[in-house]
Amino acid sequence: MDTFETLKTLNSCFGPSGCEDEVREKIAELAAPFADEIRTDTMGNLIVVKHAAPHPSASRTPSPQGEGAPRLMFAAHMDSLGMIVTFIEESGLLRFGAVGYVLAQNIVACPVRFKNGVCGTVGMDEDSKKPEIDKMFIDIGAKDREEAERLVKKGDIAIYDTPCRMLAAPGKAGAKGKADKGRVVSPYIDNRAGCVAQLLALEKLRKPVFDCSFVFTVQEEVGRRGAKPAAFGTDPQYGIVCDCTLTDDLPWTKHVGTSKVGGGASIKVMDKSVICHPEMTAALKAIAEKKKIPFQTDVLTWGGTDGSEIRKNASGVFTGGVSVPCRYVHTPQEVCSIADIEAAASLLAAFAETKVNF
Ligand SMILES: [Zn+2]
Incomplete structure (x- = not known):
C-alpha cells in the first residue's frame, strides 16, 4: 500500500462523526486481503481481525481464536469534524x-x-x-x-473540501541529509493518518503473537463514543490508540505537547483523557529502539483520544499510544510527515509480533 495514495483515498471519503459509511467501506476494502475476519458493530466501528500465528511447536491447528493468545486492540478513529x-x-x-x-x-x-x-x-x-x-x-x-x-x-453535514497534497518532493534531502519522504497537507489527517498507519501495520504483519483487532472507530470527535463499545466487544487485555497528536514545533506553540513533525512515531505517555500504562510505554520504546524505528515522546496536556475508553474498559486494559504528529490540527489544512505515518505503522506491527511479560 502506498502511504500517500492511501491517505489521499481515505481523505476523499465523506465521513463526519455518525456518517462514517464511506470511509468504513473503503477501509474494509483495503484491509480485506490481509484480514482473517472483518465485521461492523452496532455503533458502526469497523473491526478487522488478524489472529495470532500458530506457535511453531503447536502439534495441531489452533482454534480460530488463536489458542488463547492474548487479545490486542488497536484503535484509530475514522470520523472527522x-x-x-x-x-x-x-x-x-x-x-x-x-x-x-x-x-x-x-x-x-x-x-x-x-x-x-x-x-x-x-x-x-x-x-x-x-x-x-x-x-x-x-x-x-x-x-x-x-x-x-x-x-x-x-x-445534512458539510465537511472541509480542501485538497490532499504532497508539500515537499519525495526523495529531497531532509534536515539531516537523509532522504525525506516529504510532508503532506490535507484536511482530516486527524485521523485518516492513524487509519493509514493501522492499514500499513496490518499489511506488514507476519507472525502476530496477539489476537489482533484493528478497530477503526466512529464518533471520536464528538466525545470518543465509538471506542467504548468497541473495547467492550473485543475485550482486549492490551490496547494501542493510533491518533494524531498536537506538535510543539511552531513559533507560537506553548509547550502543551512534546512532538515534532518528522521526529518519528510519537509514543504516548499521556493526553488529557488518558495516562498510558507505564509498561506499555516502556515496551513500545524498547521495541522501537530494537527495531530502529524513529520515535519520540508524546506528552500532551491537552486533547483526548480513544485510548481513554480502552484504558478504562472492564477492570482496566494495558493501554499505550502511538501518535502521528500533526500541525494545525482541526483546521482544513493539517500537515504531517509521511515518514512519521510509516514509523507509526512499523511500531504497531512490531508490537503485535513481540511477546510482552506483563
Ligand atoms: Zn483525532
Missing part, C-alpha cells in the same frame, strides 16, 4: 452548528462539500468582530431558500 445545517435563511444561506471541535477562526472562507456533492464556502455576518460559529453561514450559491432546500436539508 463537520458542520451540520440547522437553519436555511430566506436568502438561501445555511446556518450551521459544529460536529466536534470546530473552531470558528479555522473555517473562515473554507471550501466545504456535502455528501451529495453540493459545494459551498463559509462566510461570516458582516458585523462579526471575531468569528463565531453562530454568526457564520455556508453559501452554496442558492438564490433563495427554495433553491437551497432542493439541494440541502436541515441535518
